[in-house]
Amino acid sequence: MENRKDFFSCLDSDTSLKILTCLDDPADLVRICCVSRSWRHYVIANGLWKKLCLRMFPQLFRVASVVELNQHGAKELAEVGSSSSVEWVVLQREHRVYSYLSRALMSSIAMNCIANTVGASSTDNFPQESIDNTLEPRDRISDRYSYWSSNGQSNPDVPETLTYELVSQICVITEINIQPFQAHFQNGAPIYSAKSVRFKMGHAKASLDAVDDEIFSWTYISPEFPMSQENRLQKFRLPEPVLCIGGILQIELLGRVQRQEIDGLLYICVSHVQVLGGSLSPAFNVDILEPSGTFVLKRDQMANCQPVMTSGSESPEVSYEQRARNVRNIVTIFRGQEEIVEDAWDEEEFEIDDFEEEYAL
Known part of the structure; x- marks a missing residue:
């Protein structure tokens, strides 16, 4: 086991990116994010959730920016100093918005x-x-x-x-x-x-x-x-x-x-x-930017991310405590395999988004 290591470290960045962009199921991308801090960082830095949504729905190429409502985005930007830190905050925001969007887009609708x-x-x-x-x-x-x-x-x-x-x-x-x-x-x-x-x-x-x-x-x-x-x-x-x-x-x-x-x-x-x-409302909405025809994609943090009239989605009766127990079980499972990768997560430093908690189940 001590000779095993993260196989991404043996590949150049272009090859790794080519492999991950072949994934067309949002659940697979969630599992990638759950492997380790470095893998999750790689997904965020390369905007893989955004790339997946663009492949699913080319109409999203008109997105000029994304906004999170009821989120402490302004505080985040105020606390970061360098331009690289600001860019990372933007990448994290896109990671969250597009991950929730992919779930909404993939849900059964009628x-x-x-x-x-x-x-x-x-x-x-x-x-x-x-x-x-x-x-x-x-x-x-x-x-x-x-x-x-x-x-x-x-x-x-x-x-x-x-x-x-x-x-x-x-x-x-x-x-x-x-x-x-x-x-x-x-x-x-x-x-x-x-x-x-x-x-x-x-x-x-x-x-x-x-x-x-x-x-x-x-x-x-x-x-x-x-x-x-x-x-x-x-x-x-x-x-x-x-x-x-x-x-x-x-x-x-x-x-x-x-x-x-x-x-x-x-x-x-x-x-x-x-x-x-x-x-996709009320969780998502858009502001059209004229005359360019591009738009701002807005996600309301307080709204349910699922489309109206979905089928096969999580039952509303599932309690928060039950979700928390499920997530702890997942963390335990991954920790039991932490020798597989050199950079396994640290619970104090690595946090899974709520969406990733649900989707990984």
Whole structure:
């Protein structure tokens, strides 16, 4: 045992970094941090939690800085002197924020994330056929049909858009479901679907300038999905979960299929829309920085780090005392193996973040 040592000491820094960046499970990175002070220091110094989150969700490349609310960050910065000490405080803060974020991002999520409607590119009969009707899962309420209808067009290539505000400024979106409307009150009960759909996610701009009249900035644009001319809730699963930063989702309805008999014009009608995913609030929020489009990622230390409507997460009934006993057991296990590495931790000098305590279990 006395001949054994930390194998990272036998490797150059680039090789070690290449090995650790191959880890794609946050739990593995937590275990790395629990091995020794030197390994944990290496994870923090190289921003491995941040790198993992960026691989999981490229939308995070727009993060300009991270902030911890209800944290003694100002006191920390006031107590450090050199620029290197300040840099280390920043690295530790990013380590904490991104480690909690990775857990929130990896949790199972399933909820309808639409909070409000923003608007439609056109509406045939307002307010009877407004976009607000798409929030109702039923296509008929009492004796009234519930749906949104576009204006009629003779050109089948004229697109339409439906824009929604999500439940928070930072959400993970996995799937968008759309049900075209079937007009049972018309001859032949036609279905007014689009040929295909595409999804955009982003945020509203703070102001408009003379050369740019777009009111939204998009951080993600999906591939185009074909749409069936069927009266059912059609599911469009994104290739990968997407982090919507800014809380705005727009559905592009591309191509018109159904012509209305009474006027010979082409329409698109939708009875219901669902946006499935999860909100990362109140634990996380963002401040958009204009005009750059970057943002400040904020974590509230007092809030639960898990998304709304998660499954498979830790039960709220787990007491603090039980968590403390579990952590002590882990420390005991690692101490029993401390001969494996030369730089095993010292309990008085090495502290595991609360997140790492939970995740390592």
